[in-house]
Amino acid sequence: MNRFFFLGIWMILTATNLFAQEPLADQLKEKLKSEEFNVSILLQANGYYSSSNEDLANGLYSFAYNGYPEFSKFDIGATRLVLSGTVDHHYIYKMQMDFRGRPSILDAQVGYKFADEFKLIAGAFKPFLSIDLDPNPGKTDIIGRARHVRAMMNTREIGLTALGDIANFNYRVGMYNGTGLSRTGTGKFLYTLRVGYTFNFSESSDLKIGFNAAHDQNEFIPIGNTGLTSTGDRNIFGVFTQYDDDRFFGTFEYQLSGFEAVEFQDDGSITGAFGTLGIHVTDKTDVLGRWDYLQLDNTGEPGTDDSSLYILGVNHYPTQLIKLQLNLLYLTEVDNSNRFGMAANMQFQF
Template sequence: MYSGKNNRIRQLLPLYGRLEMMLLFRRPLRGVLRFLMVPIFVLALCHAPALGAGEEGAVRSEPLAEQLRERFKTESFSLGILLQTQGAFSFEDTDFNGGRAWDLGSTRIDFRGTVDRNFTYRVRVYFLSQQQSIDARVGYRFSDNLQVVAGAFKPYLSRELDPSPANLDFVRRARLVGAMMNTLEIGASVIGEAGPLQYRFGMYNGSGVAGVTAIAEQNDNRFLYTGRLALVVEPSGGHELELGLNGAYNGSRDEDVGNTGLTSKGGRVLYGGYASYDGSVFFGTAEFMQSRFDVAGTGNGVEDGLAVAAGPEETITGMYATAGVRVAERHAVLVRWDYLGFDLRGDTSDRILLGWNYDPTSLVSFRVNALADFSDHAGTQFGLSGVFQYHF
C-alpha cells in the first residue's frame, strides 16, 4: 500500500516522463525546458505533502523565539543578528552565478534604538567573506511622520535596495542595484510622509563606504543628491500598492560606477520608477532604472573583453519584474525577469529566475533559485543558488 504522500509522488512521475518525451521533438528549446521542468517538479514534490496536511491553517507556537524577543527587543536597545550560508552552482565550469562555491552571504550584527528626546541610533557591522564594512547612523525624530538621519547607510535609490538581505525575494538582488549604485553611502537624509505620500531626500559624498577610511582622498567638494516620491495605497482586504519615482545626481569625479568596472567623469544621473503590490496571496514588484554618464578613459578599444565604441557617454539600463504567490502558510514560489544592458559596450543580458522560499520558523528560512541567463557576450548559461539563514 502507498501512503498519501507516495500516491502524490507516483501521480507526478508520469507528468515528468511526458515532459521528457516532449524534449525529443523540440530540440531548440531543450535547454530552456529542462531548466524550467526540474525546479517545477522539485517544488511540486515539496509542496504536495504540505498542502495535503493542511499546513496553511496551522498556528505554530515558538516559545524560544518569544523569549529572545522579550530579552533583546526593546525601544531603547534592540539587537539583531543575521547569519547566512549561501551555495552557488554553475552548470558550466565558469564563474557564472559565482561559480561552484559556498559563501557566507550577508552576516551581520545590528544594534539600534530610540533614546530620550526622540534621538535614534543604529550600528550594523557586516562580516562578509570578502570584506568587512559598517553601517552607522544617528538621527532625530521630529514626529512619527518626519525624521532626519546622518551617517553611513543605504541611500534611497532603488526599491530593490530597500529590503534587508534577510527579506529579499531571491537569493541576490536584481542586477541593476550592483551595476548602478553603491549599497552604502555616507551622508544625511530626510525621511517623511504626508498621508499616502512618502518622500526621501538625501545628500551624500557619492563615493561609497570607501570614504570611511579615505575621506580626504575621496573628497572633491562634490556630492550625490537623491530623491524619491512614493504613493502608498492600502485598499480594504489587506492589500497594498506602492508607486514610486527615484532620481539622483552624482557630481563626484572619477566615481566607480557600481560593480561595472566603469568610471564616471562626473555629473552622472540616475532615474527610474517602480510599482510594488503585496496581498495575502499574490505579490510582485516591477522596476525600471537608467543611468547616464561620461566614461573616463574610454574611446575606441577593448574593455573587459568587449568592444567599446567611440563616444564618451554610457547608458546603463536595468529593469526587472517579479511575481510571487504564497501557496501555503510558510511557502512561496516566485518568477523574475531581470534585464541589464550597456549601450556603449554593446552588451545586453536577460535573466530568468525561478524561486522557492520556505520559512519553517519565524527565525529560520530557506531560499532556492534556478537561473537561466541569455547574454549577447557570454551566451546562454544556467545555474542554481540557495541560502539558509537565521534572522533575529
C-alpha cells in the same frame, strides 16, 4: 550531479515540519527587542551550482556580476549584527556590522525624529536609490538583488537624508559624498530624491508607486562595480511599483543611468529593469518568478551589450526565525552561450 545534490538537500529541509509553538523564539524577542534597544542577527549559508565552470567574472552580465559566484561552491552569505533603537527626546540610532572575512561596519547612523512627517538621519546607510536595495538580505524575494543595483550605485553612502511619511505620500531627500564607505571627500556630492505614494485597498492589500532620481557631481570615480569610471555629472532616474496582498505579490522597477565614461571617451548608459510575480501558496511558502534585464550602451560604438536573467524561486519558512530559499537561474546573453545555475540559502534571522 551537483544540481540533484541541491534538490535533495532542499527536499530534506522542507520535509522537516516545525510548525509547533516556538517558545524559545518568543523568549529571544522579549529579552533582546525593545524600542530603546533592538538586537537583530542574520546568518546565511549558501550553495551555488553553475553549468559553466569557467571564469565568468570578467563578463558584465555573468552570475558573478549578479552576486552569484563564477564556480559551483558552498559559501556564507550575509553575517550581520544590528543594534538600533529610539532613545530619550526622539533621537534614533543604528549600527550594523558584517562578519564575513574581516568585520566591517555597513551602517552607522544617528538621527532625530521630529515627527512621522520629518526625520533626519546622518552617517552611513543605504542611499534610497532602488526599491530592490531597500530590504535587508534576509528579506529579499530572491537570493541576491537585481543586477542594476550593483551596476549603477554604491549600496552604502555617507551623508545626510531627510525622510518622512505624509498621509499616503513618502519622500527621501539625500546628500552624500558619493564615494561609498571609503570616507573620501572630493568637495562634490551625490544628490538623491525619492517620492512615493501608497494605495491602501484593505488592511492586507496595498499598491506602492514612486520614482527615484539622483545626480552625482563626482569626477573619476567608479560606476557601481562595472569597472567603468565616470568623468562627472552622472544621472540616475527610475520608477517602481510594488503590490502585495494575502495571495499575490509583485514588484517592477526600471532604472536608467547616463554618464560619460573615461574608458569610452564618450557618453554611455546603463539600463536595468526587473519584474517579480509571486504567490503565497501557504502562510509558510511562497513561489515566485523574476525577469532581470541589464544593458550597457556605449553610444560611441555600434551595438549594445544586454542580457536577461530568469529566476524561478521558492521561499519556505519552517519557523519564524528560519528561511529556506531555492533559486533556479537561466541567463541569456547577446553573442554568448546561455547558462543555467542554481542557488540555495538557509538562514537564521532574528
